[in-house]
Amino acid sequence: MPDPSQKRPVIALTGATGYIGRNVMESLIDDYDIIALSRNGDAKDNEEHVEWRSCDFFSFQDALKGLRGADYAVYLIHSMLPSAKLTQGTFEDMDVILAQHFARAAAENGIKQIVYLSGIIPPHEHRDELSRHLQSRLEVETILGSHGVPVTTLRAGLIVGPDGSSFPILAKLVRRLPAMILPSWTRTKTHTIALPDVIHAFQQVVGREDVYSRAIDIGGPDVMSYQELLQRTADIMGKKRRFIPFPFPTVKLSRLWVTLVTQEPKEMSYPLIESLAHPMVAEARQTVPGISDGKITYEEAAAAALDEEQKKQEEKKREQEEEGSKTPSPVRKLKQAVKSDVRSVQRITLPEGQDAIWAGDEYLHWLSRLASPLLHIKTTRTGVQQVYVLWWKKPLLELTFDVGMSQSDHAIYRITGGRLLHAKRAHNGRLTFLQIPNSRECIVAIHDYMPSLPWVMYKYTQAKIHLWVMKAFGKYLRRWKHRSTTDTKAAPRQAMSQHDSTVR
Known part of the structure; x- marks a missing residue:
């Protein structure tokens, strides 16, 4: 006490x-x-x-x-x-x-x-x-x-x-x-x-x-x-x-x-x-x-x-009679409370010696190779990752690496733009890579994402494709063997180093 x-x-x-x-x-x-x-x-x-x-x-x-x-x-x-x-x-x-x-x-x-x-x-x-x-x-x-x-x-x-x-x-x-x-x-x-x-x-x-x-x-x-x-x-x-x-x-x-x-x-x-x-x-x-x-x-x-x-049920009944309406069930309350947003979470296994920063960077480059020539990813001078379809001039998605909030075991990419994002709604969409402490397992998650596609279309197209892609990425990592990384692939880690130097 x-x-x-x-x-x-x-x-x-x-x-x-x-x-x-x-x-x-x-x-x-x-x-x-x-x-x-x-x-x-x-x-x-x-x-x-x-x-x-x-x-x-x-x-x-x-x-x-x-x-x-x-x-x-x-x-x-x-x-x-x-x-x-x-x-x-x-x-x-x-x-x-x-x-x-x-x-x-x-x-x-x-x-x-x-x-x-x-x-x-x-x-x-x-x-x-x-x-x-x-x-x-x-x-x-x-x-x-x-x-x-x-x-x-x-x-x-x-x-x-x-x-x-x-x-x-x-x-x-x-x-x-x-x-x-x-x-x-x-x-x-x-x-x-x-x-x-x-x-x-x-x-x-x-x-x-x-x-x-x-x-x-x-x-x-x-x-x-x-x-x-x-x-x-x-x-x-x-x-x-x-x-x-x-x-x-x-x-x-x-x-x-x-x-x-x-x-x-x-x-x-x-x-x-x-x-x-x-x-x-x-x-x-x-x-x-x-x-x-x-x-x-x-x-x-x-x-x-x-x-x-029993007392609570009697009290609810009295309130319903006074208000003249039904109190929503817990399930209905849950449905009413959630936004039109997406949370998608999968678990992958990292290669020996790699961390969450590496996983996020490798994922973007692997995705570009997987879907080439249909998809390709460009990195702007400010470090924003832009995902393009071959014939479109505007990117499907823009991902901005959050230097300040990321660490070696926790990489955060903010979803900051693109055709697939419902930009008119207030949102905090992000793609995160979170390494489980003292293990090689990593949680890859999309949080608070607000899609621009009509909901039914999104649920049965983009959402299904995302699950398939993450499963394929997990299989790729299980087969991965150490290979040299290019300067381009090191961009997020370089950005973190520059941020740390600025802070110091």
């Missing part, structure tokens, strides 16, 4: 409008000043000890500004749901971008500690055997700690609360299905923990140096199978449900029918259901007294969550 006689420490809280974030903020506000970070933070009014900031962590510039002035940072970001009108790529690759920007910005802002909420990792299963969701959580944990800021990871099983993801899905299944066929994965054990116990763990670890650079398992008093969870939930709801055991796992089939029954977005439900095949029980060697040992039973937590959910 902070010393009340000293200046209040400042915590940058991501996901401040989310399920966990709202509750974490309420629990910390008595002792800390909060920088509440959200994509739409500017639309909210500042309060006593709370400063709202808009921040999109797909942008490193936003990340730098968002964390400025903070002493500690809480990382509650994930990218399972689409963040653009067209999202191409896996949530794992998008999570890499978010975590890398956050970690680098935290280091440059002098953050003392990052607190990260993850899932319990089964100790006896190889990393490659884990679900995509758990693999991604581990990768994010590694990236967050890769820039020197100590990370405290809280690893939880099933968090029981009125919102969120896992428990509401469980409750919807019990509420809507009179009978359920239970595959073998429902016999897997999980450690439940009540939301207030999770919040207590956050309170205990912020600023506590003996848990820096440590992963801590947290759980409540109950460990049970998902079959037992369903039965206990039915008992709490006062509903009679029939459960029929089935000897096969059928995880892929399960994720389909769970999504259909609960009407949750498959981008959210699929990875979560895939993780249920793994036992998620706190390990004694990963626990810390006073942090790991939640006190609230599953029955108490579930009853409280269901009661709060």
Whole structure:
């Protein structure tokens, strides 16, 4: 706990409008000043000890500004749901971008500690055997700690609360299905923990140096199978449900029918259901007294969550009756919120000894060779890369290398013009190459791109061609052997050197 006689420490809280974030903020506000970070933070009014900031962590510039002035940072970001009108790529690759920007910005802002909420990792299963969701959580944990800021990871099983993801899905299944066929994965054990116990763990670890650079398992008093969870939930709801055991796992089939029954977005439900095949029980060697040992039973937590959910539904119903209109569903809200923009993210493997600056430069020259003579790329005197079709005088696209924001592991090309860009709309389109720390893997991404083509035409032509091109570039790099580079190919690195000399 902070010393009340000293200046209040400042915590940058991501996901401040989310399920966990709202509750974490309420629990910390008595002792800390909060920088509440959200994509739409500017639309909210500042309060006593709370400063709202808009921040999109797909942008490193936003990340730098968002964390400025903070002493500690809480990382509650994930990218399972689409963040653009067209999202191409896996949530794992998008999570890499978010975590890398956050970690680098935290280091440059002098953050003392990052607190990260993850899932319990089964100790006896190889990393490659884990679900995509758990693999991604581990990768994010590694990236967050890769820039020197100590990370405290809280690893939880099933968090029981009125919102969120896992428990509401469980409750919807019990509420809507009179009978359920239970595959073998429902016999897997999980450690439940009540939301207030999770919040207590956050309170205990912020600023506590003996848990820096440590992963801590947290759980409540109950460990049970998902079959037992369903039965206990039915008992709490006062509903009679029939459960029929089935000897096969059928995880892929399960994720389909769970999504259909609960009407949750498959981008959210699929990875979560895939993780249920793994036992998620706190390990004694990963626990810390006073942090790991939640006190609230599953029955108490579930009853409280269901009661709060009922109150919220009644309140929404009253609001709808007063307004005379329907409140949009979460899926409809998501569709209304996104712009007519594009985010396309792919992962490639770099040749030995090469970095992100090299990858961006090599990509542009490889693309010119691949599509020759149909396409060719010119470099202007100011270093702008212009992509031309053979018979057109105006370029298809113009890419401007961002010297100031690029580093050896992070190359940024601003999309600054061309026929394929909807230039009349405000945009921050960019092509980025982001090398994953301590690896040869690199994330290539287009962010906030606003195409000029009609949307349907773009989606089924240019967007498909981009995916094919990136796949071909990845194959090219796997076959690549060291070759001498020309002076032209060294332009981005030369520009960076000149920029560094100017700064010095």
